[in-house]
Each structure stands twice: as C-alpha cells, then as structure tokens.
Amino acid sequence: MFTKTRRHLDQRYTPFLCMESRISILRFFCKASELSQVSLFFINTPLTLSKETLDLYLYFKENLQLHLIKNWTALPCRAGSWAVQVDDSWFPSSPPSFYTTAQKQWVVYGYYLPALMNPTDELSDPESQYPRPFNFSIMRHPSLNEPSSGGRNETTMIHHIDESMHGFPLWAIIVLAITSATLLLLLLMSILWWMYKRPKKDIMEEKTTPPPPTTTPPPAASSWQRRSSILSAAHTAHLGETLQQMIEAPEAPEERRRRQGDQLLQRELEADHETMIRNRVND
Structure with missing residues (x-):
C-alpha cells in the first residue's frame, strides 16, 4: 500500500517504496533525487519487543515459487530504523514473468523472522506463528547522467518486449475467429433452409404438372375390349x-x-x- 507521510518525509521527498505490513512493522522510503537510500522503520510490536534482532529476506515469485533475492541479518530492533543501500542486487538479474514495461516494476515479497531462524522451514510450515510474507512493488529508475548496467539491461528488455508486440494483435485474432464462426453458422442455416424448402417445391410441381398423353391403350383396356366383344357375340x-x-x-x-x-x-x-x-x- 503506497502512502505519503510527512512524519518522515518533507515536500522534497517522494516515496520510492512505501510498504506497510499487516502489523506495521516496517516501511521503506527514499529520496527522489538519489533513489539509493532506504530506511527501515521498526515499530514496537509484540514480535519486535520480544526479540533484539530481526532478519529480513527479500523474495520474488515466479511459477508459484519464492526465489531469494537479498537478505539482511541481525537488524537491531532498538535502533528504531536502519538504513540500507539500494543497488542492483534488489532486482532480479533476469526479468521474471511479472515484469511490466509500462512502469518498469517488479512485485517482491518481504519476510522477517527473529535472527538465526530458518526461513525455508517457516515458509513451508502452515502453522508458523510468524506473519506470512508481504508483497510490495519496486521500481528501477535509470540515472539521468549515465545509465548503469541495469539501465542498459532494462532498455534491452523493453526493446525486446516492444518488438514482440508488433505481431498480430490479440483482438484481431478474436474478431477473426468470431467472424469465421458467424459465417459458418449462416452457411449452415442456409443449407438447412434449402433442404427444408426443396421437398415442398417438388410436391407442388408434381401436383400442378398434367399427366402426359398416352398413344397406345394399356393392356387392361385391350383385354376388357376383347371380353366385351366375346360377350356381345355370345x-x-x-x-x-x-x-x-x-x-x-x-x-x-x-x-x-x-x-x-x-x-x-x-x-x-x-x-x-x-x-x-x-x-x-x-x-
């Protein structure tokens, strides 16, 4: 959840990462001009009051699996806040499936535990007493003076994705499929209508057509004439x-x-x- 807080920032500052967990344990902020400093603010909660240090793990999810990006160990809770340096290690080396070219951002997951605890065991344990990982977005802004290696990589990735979008658009495929199905349905209905009307037309033609004239009498008529002649003679x-x-x-x-x-x-x-x-x- 992104918010602006004057308590920690003045008008010269804008939130680079502003994330708040369910129990409000930590928040991330950084300067808009530097985009390199992030402060982790720890708020007194039952979890932090009972522990002197915390470990924070940063993950990104791909194919329903969490992949570790970076971790911080032994963060002192009594200090109230702890500054860390934002660098390329915060971002995945290869673009995951959720990479978006419009905002150049990733969705990452933070997971904090008491120091020296195994995060893998806690993540796989459905009955763990510690909060589950929280998600937030991170954005990488290229430098105005000289682009870093990460900026060049992003330019390459954006260019590659933009080129892939020049293919046949999805909406055109959908329209073409709907049009083809409609034409096929109309053709089928026309064939059925023709087959339904054809027998009626044949019956009407048979009723209106007169029988052809006969040139020779049928065999039954000739035999009847012979019988009548014999009867007349007798x-x-x-x-x-x-x-x-x-x-x-x-x-x-x-x-x-x-x-x-x-x-x-x-x-x-x-x-x-x-x-x-x-x-x-x-x-």
Whole structure:
C-alpha cells in the first residue's frame, strides 16, 4: 500500500517504496533525487519487543515459487530504523514473468523472522506463528547522467518486449475467429433452409404438372375390349337362336315326333344287331 507521510518525509521527498505490513512493522522510503537510500522503520510490536534482532529476506515469485533475492541479518530492533543501500542486487538479474514495461516494476515479497531462524522451514510450515510474507512493488529508475548496467539491461528488455508486440494483435485474432464462426453458422442455416424448402417445391410441381398423353391403350383396356366383344357375340348368337326357335315354333310337335321315331328305330336296329351277335357267339 503506497502512502505519503510527512512524519518522515518533507515536500522534497517522494516515496520510492512505501510498504506497510499487516502489523506495521516496517516501511521503506527514499529520496527522489538519489533513489539509493532506504530506511527501515521498526515499530514496537509484540514480535519486535520480544526479540533484539530481526532478519529480513527479500523474495520474488515466479511459477508459484519464492526465489531469494537479498537478505539482511541481525537488524537491531532498538535502533528504531536502519538504513540500507539500494543497488542492483534488489532486482532480479533476469526479468521474471511479472515484469511490466509500462512502469518498469517488479512485485517482491518481504519476510522477517527473529535472527538465526530458518526461513525455508517457516515458509513451508502452515502453522508458523510468524506473519506470512508481504508483497510490495519496486521500481528501477535509470540515472539521468549515465545509465548503469541495469539501465542498459532494462532498455534491452523493453526493446525486446516492444518488438514482440508488433505481431498480430490479440483482438484481431478474436474478431477473426468470431467472424469465421458467424459465417459458418449462416452457411449452415442456409443449407438447412434449402433442404427444408426443396421437398415442398417438388410436391407442388408434381401436383400442378398434367399427366402426359398416352398413344397406345394399356393392356387392361385391350383385354376388357376383347371380353366385351366375346360377350356381345355370345349375346347375339343367343338372340339369333331364340328368334329362330320363335320362327320354327309351329312345326315343333311334328319335328319332335319325327325325331322320336328315328330314335326308336335306331334303338330297335341296335337291339337286333346285338341279338344276332349273341346268337353267333352261342353257336
């Protein structure tokens, strides 16, 4: 949390690092003109009252791991404040993933313990009684007269990151992906609409189209005509016989007697013939 405090600074001073932990144990300030001196102010708390010296460790985090940058040992609590020199050792030698070119700053973590305690053990112990590491930002300002090696490194890093930003922008990729998905969806909807309308159009065309004319009668019609012709001929013959019988009706009894006489004579002749054959067989 960055604040300005007239209690420790006048108008000629601006906070370079102003950090306050949860129990307000220490704060960092430095001059704007020098950017090299930092004072560590220790406030009386139960932790500092019970210990004569403290150790302070400075970390930066990368890939969820804390990496030690610098440490101060045996800092006297009774002195109230202790001045340290800000140099290149405060900053990581290689730019971590959280390096920002806009403000040229890093997020670091401070961790204080009583002297001679192992910070690794305390960090890995979830039940440690000491406060957890606190985070704050540090900024490196290049010198106005002659840039230091750190300033040259920062210029190189900024130039490298700026060049990497000249590629295809992310927003353009997102817009292109959304446009492609929209066009694909419209094409799919057009295909589905065409497939839905096509069967209805075919049915309407079949209903409105007249059947083609037939030049030859179907087989069923020809057979029906043949059957009707046969029936007509039989009916005509039957009518002819009936008419002939009606015309010859007055002569029917005489003709019947003649036919019966012929049949009787035929039977007698057959009987005589059979009798002659039997006699010959018996002889």
